[in-house]
Amino acid sequence: MGIFNRWFRGRDAPKDSTAGSSYRFFFGGTTSGKTVTERSAMQMTAVYSCVRILAEAIAGLPLHLYRYGEDGSKEKALDHPLYALLHDEPNPEMTSFVFRETLMTHLLLWGNAYAQIIRNGKGEVVALYPLMPNRMAVDRDEHGQLYYEYQTSQDDAHTMKGSVVRLSPRDVLHVPGLGFDGLVGYSPIAMAKNAIGLAIATEEYGSKFFANGATPGGVLEHPNVVKDPERVRSSWNAAFGGSANANKVAVLEEGMKYTPISISPEQAQFLETRKFQIDEIARIFRVPPHMIGDLEKSSFSNIEQQSLEFVKYTLDPWVCRWEQSMQRALLKADEKPLYFLKFNVDGLLRGDYQSRMNGYAVGRQNGWMSANDIRELENLDRIAKEDGGDLYLVNGNMVPLVSAGAAYAATTQETEEPLSEETEKQAQEAEQSDRVRERRQKSL
Numbered sequence: 001m002g003i004f005n006r007w008f009r010g011r012d013a014p015k016d017s018t019a020g021s022s023y024r025f026f027f028g029g030t031t032s033g034k035t036v037t038e039r040s041a042m043q044m045t046a047v048y049s050c051v052r053i054l055a056e057a058i059a060g061l062p063l064h065l066y067r068y069g070e071d072g073s074k075e076k077a078l079d080h081p082l083y084a085l086l087h088d089e090p091n092p093e094m095t096s097f098v099f100r101e102t103l104m105t106h107l108l109l110w111g112n113a114y115a116q117i118i119r120n121g122k123g124e125v126v127a128l129y130p131l132m133p134n135r136m137a138v139d140r141d142e143h144g145q146l147y148y149e150y151q152t153s154q155d156d157a158h159t160m161k162g163s164v165v166r167l168s169p170r171d172v173l174h175v176p177g178l179g180f181d182g183l184v185g186y187s188p189i190a191m192a193k194n195a196i197g198l199a200i201a202t203e204e205y206g207s208k209f210f211a212n213g214a215t216p217g218g219v220l221e222h223p224n225v226v227k228d229p230e231r232v233r234s235s236w237n238a239a240f241g242g243s244a245n246a247n248k249v250a251v252l253e254e255g256m257k258y259t260p261i262s263i264s265p266e267q268a269q270f271l272e273t274r275k276f277q278i279d280e281i282a283r284i285f286r287v288p289p290h291m292i293g294d295l296e297k298s299s300f301s302n303i304e305q306q307s308l309e310f311v312k313y314t315l316d317p318w319v320c321r322w323e324q325s326m327q328r329a330l331l332k333a334d335e336k337p338l339y340f341l342k343f344n345v346d347g348l349l350r351g352d353y354q355s356r357m358n359g360y361a362v363g364r365q366n367g368w369m370s371a372n373d374i375r376e377l378e379n380l381d382r383i384a385k386e387d388g389g390d391l392y393l394v395n396g397n398m399v400p401l402v403s404a405g406a407a408y409a410a411t412t413q414e415t416e417e418p419l420s421e422e423t424e425k426q427a428q429e430a431e432q433s434d435r436v437r438e439r440r441q442k443s444l
Contacts, residue, residue: 030197034204038109038134041189041196044203046278049292050285051108057315058322059101062344063087068337077339081124082330086341090115090128093157102130103175104318108285110134111177111185114148116159116167117329125330128173129157138174138184146183148172175325192284199277206270218258286314311348319343367394 030036041047063086067077077083090099103113110133118127135151148167152160177185189196275294282289288306290298298306326341356378363369372382372389383389 030194032194032197032201034197034200036189036193036197036200038187038189040200041109041193044196044199044281046199046281046292047189047196050282050287051105053287053291054108054285054314054318055101055104057348058104058318058343059097059099061319061348063096063100064342064344066340066342068339074340080339081126082339085125085128086326086330091118091157092127093129099128099130100322106130106133107175107177107185107318107321109187109189111179111187111190112136113173113175114150115173116157117171117173118159119171123332127159129159131156131172148174169329173326173329175321177321188284192281195277195280195284199274199281202270202274202277206274209270307348311345315345315348319345364393365395367392 042051065077065080065083065086066074067080068074086096088096090096094102099115103115107113112133114131114133114136116129116131117125118129120126131150132153135153137149139147139149141147146169148169148171150160150165150167152163152165176183177188179185278292278294279289282292282294288310289296290303290306291310323341323343327336330341331339360369360374360377364371364374370390370392375382375389
């Protein structure tokens with residue numbers, strides 16, 4: 001009966017387990033035989049370049065805290081304690097650039113970014129410290145509430161006591177990447193470990209090939225029985241192995257014959273494989289190939305468009321993740337309707353000097369930009385208000401459509417108004433002088 005029970009029993013209820021550090025797909029083994037981890041992947045130049053480009057791009061964007069006005073406008077909340085924390089120094093040990101660069105690196109490698117939130121007695125955020133994702137676990141307690149469990153080390157800031165610390169969601173800034181449950185993100189390195197493993201294997205093959213003097217391996221054949229094959233192998237490697245012994249002339253004795261057995265790099269398409277893996281890694285991180293040094297398919301006409309697509313389709317999703325995660329974790333419940341956080345990506349979307357000037361000219365002539373508005377965008381000093389720096393000008397021939405008829409009627413009415421006495425007297429005198437001139441011409 002027990003056998004039948006095991007056969008026909010119902011499926012076990014799904015377990016709600018969201019351990020973040022275990023979302024790296026089991027030890028990093030790949031089909032190429034190379035172990036791929038977050039740190040070993042960074043030794044690949046393509047992975048390092050993609051991670052560095054994205055991390056520095058997010059870290060370099062201006063980050064501001066804005067306040068909504070009563071009329072729907074927005075202004076920088078310079079007096080809010082969170083503004084200086086995010087814009088300048090999240091903690092006494094690092095700048096805002098380094099803090100965001102570190103968290104973005106964690107997000108790209110492990111799929112999650114964590115930071116401990118330090119609050120004062122009023123509940124205000126006073127410091128943010130990065131936490132290593134590989135030592136963080138996310139789970140639920142018996143009441144279904146989320147909690148974060150972190151394993152401390154000597155390298156961490158002394159803000160927590162104990163080897164294992166349980167943190168509430170209120171004390172953790174969590175920026176998750178792409179995931180299946182919406183709570184914890186999966187590691188992009190784990191997802192693409194086979195592609196990265198092949199790139200590592202190809203690079204290692206090239207290193208060993210050139211370390212051997214670009215000479216393929218082979219077999220030493222002897223017509224008789226070799227009594228000590230290990231000694232023969234060692235002496236051959238010592239004499240002709242390695243890059244230092246490349247192109248040496250081998251002298252074979254006693255009828256020995258050397259037969260290469262390895263395929264050539266051309267047959268294995270060594271260079272093509274390496275190049276394809278670079279494109280594959282760039283595709284994983286959605287980075288244009290020209291940004292990591294591959295200019296084969298880039299030209300003067302499309303490279304600017306590729307850069308704009310990088311901002312639109314690559315940076316914007318990361319920016320949204322950052323903005324919404326910080327707003328959810330750092331702002332109080334009563335502050336969320338009044339404040340919002342925003343990265344400024346306008347600097348990355350700016351065109352060349354000529355394109356910017358043409359755009360400013362259109363805005364200036366149509367009356368929706370003043371001279372100071374333009375100078376502020378170009379980081380120039382403001383013009384005094386008395387000198388017309390805040391004036392909004394428009395072309396004289398531009399009138400509202402509904403006022404076009406009224407403007408014409410007003411012009412016609414002005415022309416039909418009676419002339420003044422002085423003007424009328426001058427007109428009569430001119431007319432009399434014309435008549436006298438005509439009579440003189442007729443008499444002649």
